[in-house]
Each structure stands twice: as structure tokens, then as C-alpha cells.
Amino acid sequence: MKIALASDHGGYALKEEIKKLLQEQQVDFRDFGTNSVDSVDYPDYALPVAEAVSQGEYDRGILLCGTGIGISIAANKVPGIRAALCSDPFSAKASREHNDANILVLGGRVLGPGLAREIVQVWLTTRFEGGRHVNRLNKIRAIEEKYCRERKNE
Numbered sequence: 513m514k515i516a517l518a519s520d521h522g523g524y525a526l527k528e529e530i531k532k533l534l535q536e537q538q539v540d541f542r543d544f545g546t547n548s549v550d551s552v553d554y555p556d557y558a559l560p561v562a563e564a565v566s567q568g569e570y571d572r573g574i575l576l577c578g579t580g581i582g583i584s585i586a587a588n589k590v591p592g593i594r595a596a597l598c599s600d601p602f603s604a605k606a607s608r609e610h611n612d613a614n615i616l617v618l619g620g621r622v623l624g625p626g627l628a629r630e631i632v633q634v635w636l637t638t639r640f641e642g643g644r645h646v647n648r649l650n651k652i653r654a655i656e657e658k659y660c661r662e663r664k665n666e
């Protein structure tokens with residue numbers, strides 16, 4: 513599995529922890545930045561990861577900002593992205609089983625490294641259940657298509 517990873521300055525320290533975990537687990541990843549705690553704008557880091565996942569260049573993504581909120585809002589604007597902001601392993605597992613989340617979002621100022629590692633581990637190893645959830649994801653896709661069509665016609 514290939515993972516695209518990025519954060520803003522608020523998620524930078526936790527991103528570095530997550531990189532250690534991915535290395536330990538021998539998960540292939542690319543770090544799209546940021547590379548320090550200098551202030552940056554989270555949409556600039558959400559976009560390349562969300563596009564890379566949406567275009568199939570990476571299987572899944574992991575994004576971090578201070579709360580995880582801004583970067584998840586930005587990532588979810590990209591068609592095909594289902595970015596799930598998770599602060600506990602139960603939600604992380606459900607985001608894979610029920611929502612087929614293709615980006616995991618973490619709050620660097622919310623989570624300690626131990627809990628964040630548990631969340632990432634369960635998220636990486638849980639499969640989408642399919643079944644009744646497929647129809648719901650199709651309805652999300654229909655919403656995207658409706659608004660993409662309207663924008664094209666503007």
C-alpha cells in the first residue's frame with residue numbers, strides 16, 4: 513500500500529511520529545511536507561495529497577493540521593475523496609468499514625503520539641465492508657456529480 517502524507521505546521525510534530533510508525537511497519541509512503549513548524553496554509557498541503565489519492569497515484573492518504581478540521585474540509589472538496597477526521601480507534605475502524613475513507617485526518621494538537629499510532633494502525637489494516645454501505649457511497653458520489661455538473665455549466 514502506498515500512502516501520501518502531509519501536514520501544516522500544527523500537525524508537523526505528529527506527522528514526524530506517524531512517519532516513524534510507517535517506517536517500522538514497512539509501509540511505503542511519500543511525505544508531501546510541510547518540513548518545519550513555520551506557519552503555512554493547510555489547503556496547500558491538503559490539495560496535493562487529495563489529488564494524488566483521487567487520481568490513484570497513492571492508495572490512501574494521511575493528513576494532519578492542528579485540529580484536523582481545516583485540512584479535512586479542504587481535502588473533502590476534491591471529488592472522490594472521503595477524508596475522515598478521527599480521534600479514536602473506534603471511529604477510525606468504522607471510517608474504513610462503513611465509509612471506505614481514503615484519507616485519515618488527525619489533529620496534531622489534539623492527539624498524543626500513542627493514541628495517534630493506534631488510530632493509524634487500525635485504519636491501515638481495516639477493510640471496507642461493502643454491502644449496504646456501497647449504496648450510501650454511491651449517493652455521496654451523486655452529490656459530487658450534481659455540483660460538478662452545475663459548476664461546469666456556470
Ligand code: RB5
Nearest residue numbers: 522577578579580581582
Ligand atoms: C493553524 O494555526 C491551525 O488553524 C490549523 O492547523 C488547523 O487547526 C485548522 O483547522
